[in-house]
Amino acid sequence: MSFASLDEFEAYFHSEDICSNYLYQLKWPHGFRCSCCGNTKAYSIMTRRLPLYECSRCKHHHSLTTGTVMEKSRTTLRRWFAAIYLLSRSGSSINAYSLSQLIQVTYKTAWLMLHKLRDALDQPDHHTLLDGVVRVQGGAYGNPFNPYTEKDARRHPLLAAGSLVDFNNVTELRLTIMDTEHINHNGHIRQTGEQLFIARNVSPNAANVQSVRYRLHMSRCRPLVRCIAEFNNWASSSFHGLGRKYLQAYANEFSFRYNMQQHPHMGLARLFHLCTHVKTTVTSRSLLAKYQLPRAS
Ligand SMILES: [Zn+2]
Numbered sequence: 003m004s005f006a007s008l009d010e011f012e013a014y015f016h017s018e019d020i021c022s023n024y025l026y027q028l029k030w031p032h033g034f035r036c037s038c039c040g041n042t043k044a045y046s047i048m049t050r051r052l053p054l055y056e057c058s059r060c061k062h063h064h065s066l067t068t069g070t071v072m073e074k075s076r077t078t079l080r081r082w083f084a085a086i087y088l089l090s091r092s093g094s095s096i097n098a099y100s101l102s103q104l105i106q107v108t109y110k111t112a113w114l115m116l117h118k119l120r121d122a123l124d125q126p127d128h129h130t131l132l133d134g135v136v137r138v139q140g141g142a143y144g145n146p147f148n149p150y151t152e153k154d155a156r157r158h159p160l161l162a163a164g165s166l167v168d169f170n171n172v173t174e175l176r177l178t179i180m181d182t183e184h185i186n187h188n189g190h191i192r193q194t195g196e197q198l199f200i201a202r203n204v205s206p207n208a209a210n211v212q213s214v215r216y217r218l219h220m221s222r223c224r225p226l227v228r229c230i231a232e233f234n235n236w237a238s239s240s241f242h243g244l245g246r247k248y249l250q251a252y253a254n255e256f257s258f259r260y261n262m263q264q265h266p267h268m269g270l271a272r273l274f275h276l277c278t279h280v281k282t283t284v285t286s287r288s289l290l291a292k293y294q295l296p297r298a299s
Pocket residue numbers: 036037038039040041057058059060061062
């Protein structure tokens with residue numbers, strides 16, 4: 003599935019029915035299956051904006067959007083699909099203002115949608131654990147490294163991990179900004195943080211895993227050091243002066259875009275998969291409580 007432009011995409015997904023049929027296929031590729039009792043027969047209830055499916059055995063109602071980034075959203079599927087398409091396009095990023103203009107929603111709605119989509123990009127599932135030759139590398143976002151002032155409020159230590167081909171090309175990337183509990187008083191990443199990161203991102207079956215927490219260690223992984231530098235440049239130029247609280251969301255987006263460039267035909271399908279199979283941890287309420295909604299500019 004590939005589309006040359008938003009117009010072409012919207013011409014294909016031109017109605018809520020087409021979008022909900024597509025969502026049904028993504029959610030139940032082998033036909034309906036009740037998550038409560040495993041039954042495979044359901045009655046559709048078509049009186050709502052989106053169809054509901056009632057399990058014929060236990061009578062539980064299943065919504066198409068339950069367990070997806072669209073759960074409980076009043077925004078139409080067509081708009082969500084267009085946002086997923088726009089985020090999947092490679093090239094530069096999309097901000098809430100442009101999204102609100104392109105899909106005709108309020109700035110606040112666009113902002114919430116982008117945050118939920120970026121959160122979905124960070125949800126690990128069994129498809130996305132790194133495998134094969136894996137390297138883990140410490141680095142930072144923000145203030146350039148200064149050996150005399152390792153700890154700096156404008157510097158945010160991070161870990162990058164990648165699956166490598168020929169020990170030189172990173173074909174799949176992960177970036178995690180370290181929580182302060184995993185940084186010691188010198189500004190170095192603690193081993194506990196490194197272990198957690200590896201458990202979350204690297205397959206236990208990966209054959210060859212090496213990790214270097216220090217940026218200037220002689221056995222540092224240069225391809226990952228380059229990825230970290232690219233992330234710094236991209237984030238600084240796209241989102242001028244990112245604060246700590248937004249960094250992880252943008253690190254997720256950067257990794258997603260990077261990985262998509264390695265597998266361009268996979269981007270849209272992969273994003274659809276993530277958005278429909280991995281329940282996001284954020285809700286509109288939690289987002290608005292955590293971040294102050296920025297003004298549109
Ligand atoms: Zn059931």
